[in-house]
Amino acid sequence: MKAVICEKPYALEITERPLPVRASGDVMIRIDRIGLCGTDYHIFAGNQPFLAYPRVMGHELSGHVAEADADSPLTVGARVTINPYLPCGTCIACRKARPNCCVNIRVLGVHIDGGMTEFVCVPEAAVIPVEGLTPDQAAMVEFLSIGAHAVRRGATGPSDRALVVGAGPIGVGVALFAAMAGAEVTLIDTSAARLDYARDFVGIPHTAVVSDDLDAYLKRRTDGDYFDIVFDCTGSARAIEKGFSYVAHGGRYVLVSVVKDTLSFADPEFHKREMQLIGSRNATAEDFRHVIDSIRSGAIPTDVLKTQGFPMLDLPDRIGDLIADQGKVLKAIVTL
Known part of the structure; x- marks a missing residue:
């Protein structure tokens, strides 16, 4: 499968990788859309404080279920988004039901490789169904959840x-x-x-x-x-x-x-x-649900939030212009 990898600052490359192997309890997602955010731009520019290179970026994700356990409530083909903040489940923050600031957190596209690729496997708990949302809307849930979490924190x-x-x-x-x-x-x-x-x-x-x-x-x-x-x-x-x-x-x-x-x-x-x-760090499942409900109700003008769209394989040639022209970029979404 194809992936876009940031080998080092200012160096994005298209590469071939083997398909991920799904473990029991995980779900394989076929990625449809990837939103670009400030974190991705910071990774490209070399000023993201929590990252080691090389890294496959991408944490604002939408896709559909390609494979899951037989007893999973997730059905093949269901449209989903992914909560990219993967907690350890045992640290002090997790014990206090605050997995977004887990001591040992792994964030897709930052601490571990993300979703700027054709397929990704994640724990079932990180997969959130988004019935009724478009692929673009599903890719906006994560960044909007950051805002919803901050408002709740305040x-x-x-x-x-x-x-x-x-x-x-x-x-x-x-x-x-x-x-x-x-x-x-x-x-x-x-x-x-x-x-x-x-x-x-x-x-x-x-x-x-x-x-x-x-x-x-x-x-x-x-x-x-x-x-x-x-x-x-x-x-x-x-x-x-x-x-x-x-x-x-x-x-x-x-x-x-x-x-x-x-x-x-x-x-x-x-x-x-x-x-x-x-x-205010990351977001929780509660924030994701609030955002999804808000999009479904029409309270969030998602049609105007997306300002750019292009194929994922064009990203190495496009990312420099996106950074240079930030005044005209609200949300760029790449497609597979």
């Missing part, structure tokens, strides 16, 4: 004024689910093109470009109080550190993105706000 509700920093796919997902939770959402980014798309097509009305006037605008927008909850979705240490100043007294700061850098902040400013600093 205990976001109707009384909140929320600031989402970063208008990439994760930030847009956070903004959508924060709005669904009843929060009044403001979305900011350095890219006017991304914000224009989020406002005009995705339906996020309040946006602002990062500029010298941003602080004054955000202060006016919140009557001088700033935001009850701030989400960072940038992957930028500088942006994360700046975000501390946008949290209201008594507010929460949710860090969704991951950076290699060491972060710093002013402890007096942190303490006088009695601020909560919250990490």
Whole structure:
């Protein structure tokens, strides 16, 4: 079978691999769609902190069941998505029913080879049926689940004024689910093109470009109080550190993105706000179910989230342009 492998930073190659051998308890999935996300771009560029090369990328997956145990509830041909966060089941996080931050977690496409290939075998518990969703919609479930999880981690509700920093796919997902939770959402980014798309097509009305006037605008927008909850979705240490100043007294700061850098902040400013600093990592089956239900209900405008699509085997020639033109890329999905 064919696969796309990142041998080292800036080096994607198409390779031939043997079909995976399914073990008892696993399910073989024929991959139909693979969403590209910031993690994949970071892997390509060499700045993903949890990865060793070479690696087959791909964790935003949709496909259909090719083979399963005889007693499995999953039927051959059923359309599915995959929860790519494979927990150990025994560590302290797993014992606390928080497998998304498992001590020994294996993430498809990061710690172990992912789904940028024709077939993949995963534990049955990681396979989630998505009846009624299209292949493209099924490939969007994972990245939207990251946003849904962050909103849940932040205990976001109707009384909140929320600031989402970063208008990439994760930030847009956070903004959508924060709005669904009843929060009044403001979305900011350095890219006017991304914000224009989020406002005009995705339906996020309040946006602002990062500029010298941003602080004054955000202060006016919140009557001088700033935001009850701030989400960072940038992957930028500088942006994360700046975000501390946008949290209201008594507010929460949710860090969704991951950076290699060491972060710093002013402890007096942190303490006088009695601020909560919250990490949000990956997503859980609960988040996946919430996203699937939201897509089925029509609450998520999946038709405008996909901005690019092309065959998987074209990726080595296309990924550089996708990274260079991020202002015009919300979600690229490759097909098999």
